[in-house]
Amino acid sequence: MKQPTLAAAVAALAFASPAAAQSQQEQLDARYDRALAAGYKALFLCSAIANAEANGVTRSVESVERWELTGIQAPLDTIVPTLEYRVMRAQNGEGVLSYVEVDWADNMQPRLAWHKEEGGCSLGPIGMAVPPEREKLPRSYPDAIVNDHDRIITGKRAEVFDAAFDGSYGKGSRTTAVIVSGQSGDGMWRYAGDFGPATPQRTWSVAKSIAATLVGVAVQRGDADVTMAADLEVGPTDPRTDITIDHMLRMASGRYSDTPGNRTDALYFGGSTVAETAAHWPIVHAPATVYRYANNDTLMAVRSIDHVFASYAPADFFRQVRMGNTVAEMDWRGDYVLSSQVWSTAPDLMRFGQLYLNDGKLPDGTRILPEGWVKYVSTPSGPQPNGPLGYGAGFWLFNKSEGVPPDTFAAMGNRGQYVVIVPSRNVVIVRRGEDPVGSRFDIVSFTRDVLAALED
Known part of the structure; x- marks a missing residue:
């Protein structure tokens, strides 16, 4: 059987490398997209819910999914609905929203967004395991507000x-x-x-x-x-x-x-x-x-x-x-x-x-x-x-x-x-x-x- 020449082998390697590299890059990009999608979901769930509750009104997870988490940029739009999440609250789940975590890869920490005492939420870097040290969150919400949805218009x-x-x-x-x-x-x-x-x-x-x-x-x-x-x-x-x-x-x-x-x-x-x-x-x-x-x-x-x-x-x-x-x-x-x-x-x-x-x-x-x-x-x-x-x-x-x-x-x-x-x-x-x-x-x-x- 005729052995391939060194030149032929080098040429074959040069031909195969771009395809292999492209495949590796595509895999890396897909993984990064999942990390971004998880961060998007964690931050929006945290911010939409915690900021509403700070104002005395309620946003459900279902409402946020229906409004903020649909119609978003590709490819995150197809990834976000598939990601498991957990909304964590203080006082054994009965108090203010503390943080949200969203799973995205088996061998990586969930994406993490946490509610800050001074208001709003922050998103941790990819791989952050726990929120940084925080001061104690308030123990209760403000009184609920009755929303006046419409003023009569003719x-x-x-x-x-x-x-x-x-x-x-x-x-x-x-x-x-x-x-x-x-x-x-x-x-x-x-x-x-x-x-x-x-x-x-x-x-x-x-x-x-x-x-x-x-x-x-x-x-x-x-x-x-x-x-x-x-x-x-x-x-x-x-x-x-x-x-x-x-x-x-x-x-x-x-x-x-x-x-x-x-x-x-x-x-x-x-x-x-x-x-x-x-x-x-x-x-x-x-x-x-x-x-x-x-x-x-x-x-x-x-x-x-x-x-x-x-x-x-x-x-x-x-x-x-x-x-x-x-x-x-x-x-x-x-x-x-x-x-x-x-x-x-x-x-x-x-x-x-x-x-x-x-x-x-x-x-x-x-x-x-x-x-x-x-x-x-x-x-x-x-x-x-x-x-x-x-x-x-x-x-x-x-x-x-x-x-x-x-x-x-x-x-x-x-x-x-x-x-x-x-x-x-x-x-x-x-x-x-x-x-x-x-x-x-x-x-x-x-x-x-x-x-x-x-x-x-």
Whole structure:
């Protein structure tokens, strides 16, 4: 029998190696996807249930599975329903939610998300066996709240509200809440069955607008300046020292991002930290020359002011503006994930919008945002996104939208979270949703129709 030559053997090995490597990579990716899916499930079960109960309302596991855990990104959508979980409570299962664990691999620890005494939940890194040492959780819940689901709405206003909930503004969209209100706080509202005025949902990227607002509050107190260098912890000869907080807020840092938005799955669902995830990206464009929407830019804008949080935390701001049912969650090492991981109710987001209607002043006239801040966040400056919307500093702009006042700007987030602010009409519109991937709620058309209905 003829023996293969060395050259032939080497050629055969070279031919086989890519296929073997690809198979190994596919297996590794599939394993990582299971770990991410388990982290997603653990964090959402923990946050949705614990944050609701902190507000005096109840979310069942079945409700979270029906809303937050369906219609999510592939391939997690097919993995999440298959994963076993345990919701662990204090006081022999009768007290407050303590942590959630989700199984994902036989030879690995379950993914772990735990409820923190200061509010919200944090997700541990893949492989963490037990939550870090925590202070004692409260022993009881606040008194239950009776949700006022609807305010009587008639005429064209009712038609617009009906359309928001029946999918007319986006096939397959799932609206959970709508509020329309003016500066006085009077208005109209409606909620889906599992939701009410005290039921929080994850804001997703509406948190970026909250982050920009926290920067503004720090500027008003004299603790920050948007023209100062962002805290990237690089040496003096690194060109990234030219990146300012303003560049970060306007998505114009010039840093590389591997996907639109940077996805940050490792942070959001994998249990990595803000410091590990957001700081290290290299520069590929001069700052202020290219628009690139990136979670990491918002995360670094927040890290640039995190030295003030010891004396003035996000929770202090929420209390000041009467957003008492809102919580900013942290990574497991204690940094705020203010690009996405805030849980808030529809009325709290209405109050957030009204702060901007009132030019950054509280109802008693106390100014907490700098004079001119509303114009700053709602004015395009430098590079702009392609498409029908503009971008300011942490807010989207409806300055190119036909039939909508050009001063309209909005906080917008994944799965249909919107806070639309129309200064010239003295109106705020809040729409919450759990829209599936591939289904988009047409917020511009909805805004136009709401404003027309208000004239009726």
